Each structure stands twice: as structure tokens, then as C-alpha cells.
Amino acid sequence: MWFRMGQLSLLMQKKTVAVRFPAVRLADKIGGWSRHFGERFLLEDVEDSPRKGDPTVSLAKSLACLTDEPLSTNNQNAKSPSELKRLIEVRIKKMVKARYLNEKFYDLMDVVISNADTLRDCYDLVRLNSHVELTTQTDNLCFSTMAKQITNGVFDVKENSVKMYEKSDQRQCLVLPNLKLRVIQEAVRVVLEVVYRPHFSKISHGCRSGRGHRSALRYVQREIHNSDWWFTISMRKVADINVLSKLISVMEEKIQDVKLFQFIYQLFDAQVLNLVFGVFPKGHGLPQEGVLSPILMNIYLGMFDSEVTRMSLRYEGLGLGSNEEKGLEQPKLRCWFRRQIKKSGDSSKEKLEATEGNKLNVCRYMDEILVLVSGSRDVAMSLKSDILNFLMSSLLLDVENQMDPLAVGVNSHVLQFLGTSIQIRTREAEALRAVHKLKDKVQMFVSQKQNVWDSLTVRIGKKWLGWGLRRIKESEIKQLGLSTPILDNLSQFRKPGMKTDHWFKSLMKIWMHDVNAKVEADEEAILSKYIVEPALPQDLRESFYNFRKHAMNYVSSESATTLELLKSYLTETRSEQYSNKKVIALEAPTSCIKRSLLSYGIVGLQGYPKHVSSLVLQDDELIICWFSGLIQRWLKWYSEFENFGYIKLLIIQCVRKSCTRTLGAKYQVSEEVIEKNYDSELSCIPITEELETEMASKPFGISYSFDNNEALGYGTCNSGLCLLSLSRVKTPSRVFNCFVMGCTAASPSMYTLHVKGRQRFPGWRTGFSSSIHPSLNRRRIGLCNRHVKALYLGQISLQSIEFGVLRKL
Structure with a gap:
């Protein structure tokens, strides 16, 4: 027996014997084992089946993916929300990969999306995004019935959505899904993420794992050094039937599923699918953005990413961008000479620039595009013309911004991108x-x-x-x-x-x-x-x-001496090219932030802090959480910016004083009494410039688990701060639960949502909501104290609220 087992092992190593099972059966067995033992196994990307041929995996490869964690029913409760989301997506991923055959995915709607287990997992994803514990009581949803309705094509999208009209203009309509439709949308989103995530370009950022707002700015900062021209492109287009048809035709290249495409058409006809390019700011996690909009936008603009790759090959590799280089058919020889000059150690800047040729770098965050060009102005204009023609003719998008390429010079131009001001400096200027x-x-x-x-x-x-x-x-x-x-x-x-x-x-x-x-x-x-x-x-x-x-003599003398030492140091130890190397300087939009502070009542007309009247009737903890959530957003977004000192000044001089004055107006006492009685509660709002040290032990704060993984936190990573006022208190004759999807806790109060106004694209990141649809203004929503706090701190967004609950009561 031992000899036969050794022979079998030797044969398996030589791949002469392969024991294989269908991937669907294996996935079902693993899912059954995990539900039987109460443990959901983590299967990493190594379990992926081959892309070609029979969609099966070997037994040894599947068993090697099982984790060594003990089977415990309490292990799931100890995991963080991001880990639970990853576990759920991995299980759905295995089912999607099992439907891969001949370079396409088949029958995803019937096999994966209309599966009761998939819908249950996506319901857990909705609850996790809504900051609801999975151990709490669930809603009365029958996932088997939902699966049958999807399979038979009788699920009515319009009946499971609610229309919100603006009171002043009935044409302003917003259609929001209820809980059932939201679960199905989440299932479609996860399936599309599995199919298209490996094919997204490296230049695309936004709502992707490891490619968020910070990664986009770092990409620009890394590629700015060798650029001579830059410009941004802004689109303004609400998706029509032509755009949707082109999107479906692109998706048909990788997915063969008529029912899935019919469901997307139903969402579009019911106006639940909000696919908007550039009309409203993206990234705030508000209902106008939708759940499927980010993934569908990335799929649609993936054609633009592919076109950028083709343009890079044309202008960099073939050298067809400039007139003097047209007709050259041997770019390899030119590249060889270029590499030889760089290897020779010649630091002459003019010679290097003369041999580097053209270079194109593009950074796309959702529908915001920044183009960096190295070369002559004619090359930059030609590239811009090609990009605009492709967006308007091929992608059927309206281009709103027609700015000419600007020279990437030191302190020459300030560019607006991703809600920030970008300026170019040199390392010597920074020193x-x-x-x-x-x-x-x-x-x-x-x-x-x-x-x-x-x-x-x-x-x-x-x-x-x-x-x-x-x-x-x-x-x-x-x-x-x-x-x-x-x-x-x-x-x-x-x-x-x-x-x-x-x-x-x-x-x-x-x-x-x-x-x-x-x-x-x-x-x-x-x-x-x-x-x-x-x-x-x-x-x-x-x-x-x-x-x-x-003191003044000391300042002038020390400045002059230090400048001389610095110049001599740069001259001796660093080359001219390194000392004058371009670096990017990011600045927060202080003027827009001050306008938002005035709009929300934190400061008066003269800029002095005042109490926020809309928060006076709320609990003390919720008032402090509102101000703490604003500070946490600023610290998270602007901590690496050049003018972060001004943000610190606003935190110390405006936000904290406004918080104490709001509590003082509530109890009709002085600020000194509030500072004395609420010393421990106000510790989350610092009083000195040492913000990083003080915020380390804060009682409230935003979870940073999704900073580099926006794909797991749709709508929660960059959600804006809303302003809620207490409308009325619950009476015994009318009892209702919290309106947050998946939450079954009782709502003690009714709140009114205030919309302060919308910004045009591109929107600035100020910490406050800027793209809420006007039809949600003065809408009443019931929230429990836990979710009011989560909304203030940025742990949930307005996407997690079901606005049609009042019509059912």
C-alpha cells in the first residue's frame, strides 16, 4: 500500500495522472462545508480556474487554497467588515469563474445572480455597507422567491423602486431602489467586478481596489517630472439609449448573457440606473451616483483607456506625433541611440530632452481626466485633438472643457483636478x-x-x-x-x-x-x-x-546665511537636473471650504464661529459626532497637502468653538462651562496644532479600512457631511424602524435632510455634501441614534437609506 501511494504521488508530480472535479460541484461542496461548520473559508486568487479550455480546477490546487484557521462559529464575528466583504466576494468569485468557457462568461444571471446563496451574501454586503452587524435580526426577505422571480424574468424593477420629485420642479426626478432591488444591484455589481477587474488599465482610478483618490494623485506626482504640457478634460453627458447600447455591445465581448443585459435595460428604463458623466461630482457616495454607476462607467471608459495605450504607441514608439519625425520606419534604432546616451552618464539636460522624444501620461479618476505630455506644443495639441475626437465620435460624450494645453512650469499655472489645486514647483523651491x-x-x-x-x-x-x-x-x-x-x-x-x-x-x-x-x-x-x-x-x-x-536682524541674517549654504549644498552635492526637478504641490480649496462653513452655519458673515441651530435639538453625543466627522474627513483628505496648516487653524478656531457654542446654546450656558463639563467628550476635537497626536486616542472617528480599497466601500469612502434637523419625536400611535437598509432597530426620532446646494463639475472636496439631488431636500427620514452617528462620521452614506419607507407606513 505504501509503495502504491508513493507511485501515485510520483505520477501526480509528473502530471501523468490528474484527478479533476467540476468546479461547480467543488464550489458547492466547499460552500456546504462552510455553512455546515459556521465558517466561511477564505479562498484567494490562487483558486482561479484556467482561462482557456475546460473550466475545471485540480483537487490539489483547490485543497491548497483552504485556510488553516480553526472551524469556529465565533471567528466570523471577530473579523473586520473589510475582511467579511472580501470573504463574500471570494465566494461569489468562484461561482463566476466556474462559468468561464471559450474566452467568455455564460449564464451569469441564471446561475450566479439568481442564486439564493448569492442573494443572501449580497444582502450581507448591503448590511455591512450600512454599518449593521451581521448577527442582528434580519429583514423578512425570501431569497428563494427572489431567485425564482429573477430566473423567470418576472421581477418588476419599477415596483421595487420609488420616485422622488422636487417640489419646485416636477421634472427633477430621482428613482431610488428599495431593499430587494438594492440586493440584486449589489449582486450584479460584484459579478461585473469579477469579470472586468483584471482588465482595467493602470491609468484608471476610482472605486477600485488599491486605486483610489490618493493613488491617482501619487500617479500624477510620479509622472509630472518629465512632462512639458498638461490639460484636463471634463465631460458632460447623461447616458442615453445610444450610450447604453454601446456599453452593452462592449460587455458582450466578455459576457454572453441575454437576461443580464435585459435586466440592465430594465434598470435604465425605470431610471434607477444613474449613469452620469461629469454633470455632478463623483465620489461622494450619494444617491445620484448609484450602485452600478462606478463599475459601468469604468467599463465604458475602458475603451478610452485602450485608446490611450494606442496613442502612446503611436506618439512614443513610432514617433508619428511631430512633423520632423514622420516617415521614420525604424524607431528601434532611435531608441537604441537614446539608451546609449543615457547610459554614458552625460548629465546635459538639453541633450537628454532632445533624445527623449514624445511621451504621453494619462490619469483617469472615474470621468475626470488629466493628460500629461512631454514634447512640443504641436504634439500636445495633436494629442488633445485625437482624444476629443475619440470621446465625441466613438464614445458619444459631450466634452465641456476646451482648455488649451498649459506649460508645466514652476509657479506658472494652477490646475484643478480631483477637487484639489495642483501647482508645480522645484526641489530647490521646496527647500x-x-x-x-x-x-x-x-x-x-x-x-x-x-x-x-x-x-x-x-x-x-x-x-x-x-x-x-x-x-x-x-x-x-x-x-x-x-x-x-x-x-x-x-x-x-x-x-x-x-x-x-x-x-x-x-x-x-x-x-x-x-x-x-x-x-x-x-x-x-x-x-x-x-x-x-x-x-x-x-x-x-x-x-x-x-x-x-x-529679532528682525536675526531673521534677515539667518535667512541670508541659510540661503547661501543651501545654494552651495545644491551646487556641490546635487546636479542641476536633480535640484530643479519638478515636484507637485497639492493645496486644499480653502475658499470653497470657507463658503461651506458659512452655508452650514458654522461661521457668520464676518467669519466668526457661531452655533449651528439645526443641531441644537439633537443629543449631545450626536452634536459632537457631527463636528468630529468633519474634522476626520479633513485630516484624512488634506493631511498631505501644502496648506494643511490653514486646515488646522480652521479646526482649532472655527470647528471646536462652533461645537462648544452649539452645546452652550442648547443649555443656555457659557463656553467655559461647556469646556469644563464636556472635557472628555470634546477630546475628539483638538484644541492645539498637534492634531495627529491628539487624534490618536479619539473616541470617535472614521474607519480607515477602506482607504486603499474603494471597491469594498462604495459610497462610504468619500461620503459628504449632511445636515439633519430634528423634525418630531415618535409617538405611540406611529412606530417605525430605522430607514437604513438592513437595520431593524427602532427609530426614536424623525429627521429632515437639508440640501445646501449643488456644485458644478468638477466638485471640490470640502467635507460637506455637494451633489445631493434637490428632490431629497426637506425629506423626512427615520434613523436610530447609531446610524445618525455613523452618517455623521462617514461610516455610511445616503445610499444606505431607503427613502420610500414613509409611503409604506
Whole structure:
């Protein structure tokens, strides 16, 4: 027996004997084992079946994919939401891969999507995106019935959706799915992700694993060094039947499933499918974006990614972009000479630029496109013309932005991309900015001391002015007997019948004329310079003047010395090419952020923080969570930006004070009392510039598990901050649950959703919602306290709310 087993093992190693089972049966058995033992096995990408031939996998390869974790019913509860989502998607992935044959996927709607187990898993995905624990009570959904309706084609999309109309304009209509349709949409999304994820280009970002907002900016930062021209392309198109038909024709190249395409047409006819290019900002996770929109947009714009690859080959490899290089049929020889010059170690910038030729780099985040071109302006214009022609003629999209290519120069142009301002600097300029930061710190310290000095002298001057007026008035009372030589001398300037106040003003005018007050800035400067400072002790004045003089001399001397050392260091240790290397500088949209602060009532017209009246009636924890969610978004988005110091100032000076004043307005107490009584609760809102240290132990915060995996967090990664006001409290005659999909908890309150306005494309990332459909304004929704907190902190988005619940009650 031992000898036969050894022979069998040897034969299997030589691949002369292969024990194979159908992948569908194997997947069913593994799913049955996992449900029987209460453990869902993690099957990584190594379980993928071959792309060609018989869609089967070997037994040894399938068994090797099983994890070594112990079979425990409590192990699932210990996993994070991202791990649970990955487990669910892996199970669905195995079923999809089993339908692969002859370079296509077959019958995905009948076998995978209309499977009761798949619908149950997608319901769990919906609950995880809604921040609902999988161990809680579930809704009364019959997945077997839903599967039969999908298989028989009797599932009505229109009956499982709700239309939302804007009150002022009935043409503004938004159709949202209910829970059943949302589960089916999630199943379609996961299936399409499995099919098309391996085929997406590296230049595409947005709603993809490991390719989100930060990866797009890093890609631009990496490719900006050798670029000479750049421009952005903005599209403006609501998908019509022609765009949808072209999208289906593209999908037919990899999927053969008539029922799946018919279901997508039904979603489009019912207006549930919101496929919008450039009309509203993407990435905020709001109902206008939809669930299927990101994956379908990436599939449709994948044709553009392929065209960019073809353009790169044409302009870089064949050199057909410039007139002087047309007709060359041997680009290999030119590339060989180029590599030889680079290997020779010649650091001459002109020679390198002359031999590098044309280069094209494109970064696409959903429907926002940034093009970087290395070459002449004619090449950049030709590339732009080719790109616009392809978008308008082949993809049937309307191009709104017709900006000309801009030169990638130092401090020349500021470009708007992904809701940020992008500017080009050099490494030498960045090093010089460090010197200016040192100078600014010293100057700030001196200005602070100067402000203290001026405020104290002005205060003393005002007290002197009031004291003099009081003494003059007291001199008129003869019973006091306050006649002095000074007052008697001033009395001669008093005309008959002149009142005391008028007389005193006349004296001040005479005095200000004598000191030539017109050259001074204001009255306070006159009091400080001509009244208080001459009366101060001489040693005090001299010490302050010497301090200010030495500080300014120190700033100027140290700046000049450091600049000289820096220039010599760059000259000696680094080449000119490295020192002048282009780097990207990102800046947050401070002007848009300030407008959002004003729109949401955090600051007044003059920029001072105030209480937010719409939050006063809510619980203390929810009020603090609202402000904490705003801070967490800013720290997450802008922590690597150049002007992050200004964001810190807004957090300290505006957001925290507005939070304390909101709590103070609720209880009619002062800010000092709120700071004292809510010290531990307000710890999530820092009070100093050391934000990173203070936020490390915050009680509230956004989960960062989806930062680099936007495919697992549709709508939750970049969800904006909404403003909810308490409408009414639940009465015993009308009991309802939370409107969040998958949540069965009771809703103690009804909230009103406020829409502050929509931004045109491209939208800035300000932390506040900017693309909510106007039909949702003043809509009432019931939320439990847990999901109000999750909505404020960015753990869920408006996509998780079922807005048609009130019509069923």
C-alpha cells in the first residue's frame, strides 16, 4: 500500500495522472462545508480556474487554497467588515469563474445572480455597507422567491423602486431602489467586478481596489517630472439609449448573457440606473451616483483607456506625433541611440530632452481626466485633438472643457483636478520654502509680542482719555473744589455756552493738529505713540525696542546665511537636473471650504464661529459626532497637502468653538462651562496644532479600512457631511424602524435632510455634501441614534437609506 501511494504521488508530480472535479460541484461542496461548520473559508486568487479550455480546477490546487484557521462559529464575528466583504466576494468569485468557457462568461444571471446563496451574501454586503452587524435580526426577505422571480424574468424593477420629485420642479426626478432591488444591484455589481477587474488599465482610478483618490494623485506626482504640457478634460453627458447600447455591445465581448443585459435595460428604463458623466461630482457616495454607476462607467471608459495605450504607441514608439519625425520606419534604432546616451552618464539636460522624444501620461479618476505630455506644443495639441475626437465620435460624450494645453512650469499655472489645486514647483523651491518657514515663525513670534504691546498701550491710553474727561466734568462742580492750575489753563480754550463734551473734543482736535496726527493710521496709534509710550519707564521702552530690533536682524541674517549654504549644498552635492526637478504641490480649496462653513452655519458673515441651530435639538453625543466627522474627513483628505496648516487653524478656531457654542446654546450656558463639563467628550476635537497626536486616542472617528480599497466601500469612502434637523419625536400611535437598509432597530426620532446646494463639475472636496439631488431636500427620514452617528462620521452614506419607507407606513 505504501509503495502504491508513493507511485501515485510520483505520477501526480509528473502530471501523468490528474484527478479533476467540476468546479461547480467543488464550489458547492466547499460552500456546504462552510455553512455546515459556521465558517466561511477564505479562498484567494490562487483558486482561479484556467482561462482557456475546460473550466475545471485540480483537487490539489483547490485543497491548497483552504485556510488553516480553526472551524469556529465565533471567528466570523471577530473579523473586520473589510475582511467579511472580501470573504463574500471570494465566494461569489468562484461561482463566476466556474462559468468561464471559450474566452467568455455564460449564464451569469441564471446561475450566479439568481442564486439564493448569492442573494443572501449580497444582502450581507448591503448590511455591512450600512454599518449593521451581521448577527442582528434580519429583514423578512425570501431569497428563494427572489431567485425564482429573477430566473423567470418576472421581477418588476419599477415596483421595487420609488420616485422622488422636487417640489419646485416636477421634472427633477430621482428613482431610488428599495431593499430587494438594492440586493440584486449589489449582486450584479460584484459579478461585473469579477469579470472586468483584471482588465482595467493602470491609468484608471476610482472605486477600485488599491486605486483610489490618493493613488491617482501619487500617479500624477510620479509622472509630472518629465512632462512639458498638461490639460484636463471634463465631460458632460447623461447616458442615453445610444450610450447604453454601446456599453452593452462592449460587455458582450466578455459576457454572453441575454437576461443580464435585459435586466440592465430594465434598470435604465425605470431610471434607477444613474449613469452620469461629469454633470455632478463623483465620489461622494450619494444617491445620484448609484450602485452600478462606478463599475459601468469604468467599463465604458475602458475603451478610452485602450485608446490611450494606442496613442502612446503611436506618439512614443513610432514617433508619428511631430512633423520632423514622420516617415521614420525604424524607431528601434532611435531608441537604441537614446539608451546609449543615457547610459554614458552625460548629465546635459538639453541633450537628454532632445533624445527623449514624445511621451504621453494619462490619469483617469472615474470621468475626470488629466493628460500629461512631454514634447512640443504641436504634439500636445495633436494629442488633445485625437482624444476629443475619440470621446465625441466613438464614445458619444459631450466634452465641456476646451482648455488649451498649459506649460508645466514652476509657479506658472494652477490646475484643478480631483477637487484639489495642483501647482508645480522645484526641489530647490521646496527647500527655500523651509527657510521661509523659519523666518515666518520668528516673525510671527515678534508680531505676537508687538500685538500684546499695542493692545496694552491702547488700553492704557483709553483709560487716560476717560480719566481726563471725568476730571474735566468734575471740575465744573464747584462744591468739589477741584480747581487746579492745569484745569484753569484749559478753561481759557472754552468758549461761552460750550458744553463739556464739545469743549473736550475741541481740545483733542487742537492737540491732534499739534502732533500731526494725519500721518498716523488711527486714533489708537495716536494714543499709543504720543500718550502712553512717552509716559512709560525708559528702560521698559528700550528693552522692547531692542528686542524687536535684534529679532528682525536675526531673521534677515539667518535667512541670508541659510540661503547661501543651501545654494552651495545644491551646487556641490546635487546636479542641476536633480535640484530643479519638478515636484507637485497639492493645496486644499480653502475658499470653497470657507463658503461651506458659512452655508452650514458654522461661521457668520464676518467669519466668526457661531452655533449651528439645526443641531441644537439633537443629543449631545450626536452634536459632537457631527463636528468630529468633519474634522476626520479633513485630516484624512488634506493631511498631505501644502496648506494643511490653514486646515488646522480652521479646526482649532472655527470647528471646536462652533461645537462648544452649539452645546452652550442648547443649555443656555457659557463656553467655559461647556469646556469644563464636556472635557472628555470634546477630546475628539483638538484644541492645539498637534492634531495627529491628539487624534490618536479619539473616541470617535472614521474607519480607515477602506482607504486603499474603494471597491469594498462604495459610497462610504468619500461620503459628504449632511445636515439633519430634528423634525418630531415618535409617538405611540406611529412606530417605525430605522430607514437604513438592513437595520431593524427602532427609530426614536424623525429627521429632515437639508440640501445646501449643488456644485458644478468638477466638485471640490470640502467635507460637506455637494451633489445631493434637490428632490431629497426637506425629506423626512427615520434613523436610530447609531446610524445618525455613523452618517455623521462617514461610516455610511445616503445610499444606505431607503427613502420610500414613509409611503409604506
